Amino acid sequence: MSDFRAIATVTATLRRVLLAALPQDVAGATVTTVRPAEGDNASTPDTGVNVFLYQVNPNPQWRNEDLPGRRTDGELAQRPVAALDLYYLLSFYGEEATLEAQQLLGSTVAFLHTQPILPRSEVTAAVAGSAFLAGSDLAQQVDLVRLTPLTMTLEELSRLWSVLLQVKYALSVVYRASIVLLERRVTPQPALPVRDVALAALPLRHPTLRRVIAGSGEDDPITPGADVVLEGDGLAAPVTVVEIDGQATGTTEVRDNHIVLTLPAALAAGPHGVQVRQGVAMGAPGVQHLAFGSTAGAFIVHPVITKTGNVDDVEVTNVQGLGAAPRSARIRVGVAPAVLRRQTAVLELVTVQLGPDGSGHDVVVQHSVQAADRASDTSRLTFEPTGLAPGQYLVRVRVDGAESPLEEDQAGTPIGPVGAIP
Known part of the structure; x- marks a missing residue:
């Protein structure tokens, strides 16, 4: 990674490599790094190339490589890294009669196509030759900076030059320098040491x-x-x-x-x-x-209806009604497991109807009633059915739709639990 001098170091290195290459093709060619201007403020060369950094964008590939730099408690976990792409406008100046600008353009494009990266040795030399770049560590960056020519339409080029007010257009090309990684010299909180390493390799399983x-x-x-x-x-x-x-x-x-x-x-x-x-x-x-x-x-x-002393926990009390009149009653039933307060419990009084030949049977629900409201989980439910016909019934409880099993004899005919309505 690089510090805050990295951007300036890229510009200085690009100027250095071009200044060494262009005079070999065009005598007297120089390289400047100023903002294009006109009149008294003009600092562009009479014969040479001007390197102007006009735009900086986040690098789309590297921007997601930077993991969150801080933990949930705000402590710095790692140094945040800003990944940038630099966009340079290279403008060419020279004697129009001898087409020096065009010669410089050809020389620059040929050189950068042959050497599209900024070597670490050139970066180090540029830093050593500029006092204001002392301490720059761009040469230690993981990736070398690569220069790529960009295609610009006439409309895009005119918009770019229109930003430079009162500046006449000069023959130009655009290059992108990528990638520049910037970070501050901050010290992250070290991670806790690893006390033990456990590793296992398993084949994929699909039980x-x-x-x-x-x-x-x-x-x-x-x-x-x-x-x-x-x-x-x-x-x-x-x-x-x-x-x-x-x-x-x-x-x-x-x-x-x-x-x-x-x-x-x-x-x-x-x-x-x-x-x-x-x-x-x-x-x-x-x-x-x-x-x-x-x-x-x-x-x-x-659920199951419990027993006490081999007797089903089915208690019928408070029977109301005489003769042939329908009965009402209070029926308490012991169940396991305990029925949760939020669960729905229903009592069913059923009878068994045998088939015509006595070989089969059907279980018919004669009465059903929901349990009374309860304040807590319980293993003893209370029901208060009405409209009951006197007689003996098989007792079954449903909890959230799950029914308690009926006891059967050796022939498979249900025989209990039993509740009698007098």
């Missing part, structure tokens, strides 16, 4: 999760605290982590085509997301670096 089923069988409902099986491909890795709703869950068996785990007993009823993530353990003991993730999966945790 796939196809389905989630209950460990007891693919047709069984998934209940709290039960074993589940994740089926898929490429599931085994040096480090395999199963995340349920973004939280890591322990596993009991990990194979390439399936993973077995036990659900947390407190996992809320309802739908949940699951993903298998893989990586490598490195660095500090126990630190896992997860780099790959499987396709996302989903499963539903079904």
Whole structure:
């Protein structure tokens, strides 16, 4: 990188290399670096070239290489670098009768085409020969400054010369000098030292999760605290982590085509997301670096109606109504896991209707009612249904759409839990 003298150093070096080359072709040619002017203020040469810096632009390629120079706390992290392109107007002067201006133009273009860069040796010599450039370090810049001719239409050229008021046009060409990197001599806050280096190389992995089923069988409902099986491909890795709703869950068996785990007993009823993530353990003991993730999966945790002393926690109280009149009642049901305050809970009183030949059955919902409002999570829900016909019902609870399973006999006919409406 270069300091604030870099722009002036480019101009001085360009003047130096042209001053050494042009007299070899046109005797007496000189090189100046002044603003074109007329009359008493004219400092352009009688025979020679005038180098005039007329425009400076940010370099579009390098401007995005400069990372943010400060940390979030305002401390300087690195030296900011300004990348610039310099635009020079080279004007040629000389005896018109002998076409000296045109000869100088040809000599300059041929020279800069042959030597389009400013060598470090010439930059160093230009700095040594100019007291006002002492200390310039352009020669140490990473990239050499390159000169590129630019094409300008007659309209663009006329606009450029119109900026120079009361100055007659002289035969000219335009060159771009790129790139000049400027930075201030500020001291950034050093980064913390690296205490340890940990490196691991892994092949790209694409674990796939196809389905989630209950460990007891693919047709069984998934209940709290039960074993589940994740089926898929490429599931085994040096480090395999199963995340349920973004939280890591322990596993009991990990194979390439399936993973077995036990659900947390407190996992809320309802739908949940699951993903298998893989990586490598490195660095500090126990630190896992997860780099790959499987396709996302989903499963539903079904609530269960709890038992106390092998008796279903279904309590029917405050029954109102006599004879053939419809009944109202208060029904309390114990469920696991605890139902969250934000979850929707619905009680269903169902009956079983056998098929004509007695070989099949249908479960028919006779009554459904939403749980009473609650102020906190609870494992005991209260329902107050009305319009009930007396009789014995199977009791089922739905939490966020997930229904509690019914108990079945050996023939597969639902037999419980039971609630009786007298």
